[in-house]
Amino acid sequence: MDKQDVLLLQYDLTNGMATKIYKFMTGKDLEAVWHTSLVVYGNEYFFGGGICVGEPRNTPYGKPIKESVFGKTSKTEEEFNKYLDSIRDVYSAENYNLLERNCNHFTDAICKFLCDKPLPDEILNQHKQLSDTAFGKYINQRFPRD
DSSP states (O other): OOOEEEEEEEEETTTTHHHHHHHHHHSSOOOOOEEEEEEETTEEEEESSSEEEEOTTOBTTBSOSEEEEEEEEOOOHHHHHHHHHHHTTTTSGGGOBTTTBSHHHHHHHHHHHHHSSOOOHHHHTHHHHHHTSHHHHHHHHHSOOO
């Protein structure tokens, strides 16, 4: 069987505003607030109120600002669909968590399954960059996680 290309799509949830606001509030640069998805088997897979499948580059997140070949997979579409079924309860609307179970964590999980490698740390742990700033520490004190 031929290996399938796996494309990583990166969307900026702020439509360019992150760079201005983040720099003003923290003094640091930020390229974007990332929403990620993967394109494989002719579909785009993403986490948005549950596991979603759509036509590539035609999701509610607008136009991706970055696209790259993440890797190749020898997994079949059937194997991938079985995997998605096995994680559907984990990646449900009820289990969404901005810091610990968001779209990027879903993309990371399917990257590992399809390509045996994780999503880049600068995407997956972007929230940690904010936590290390004075503004982030203030937010964490003001709104502690349970």
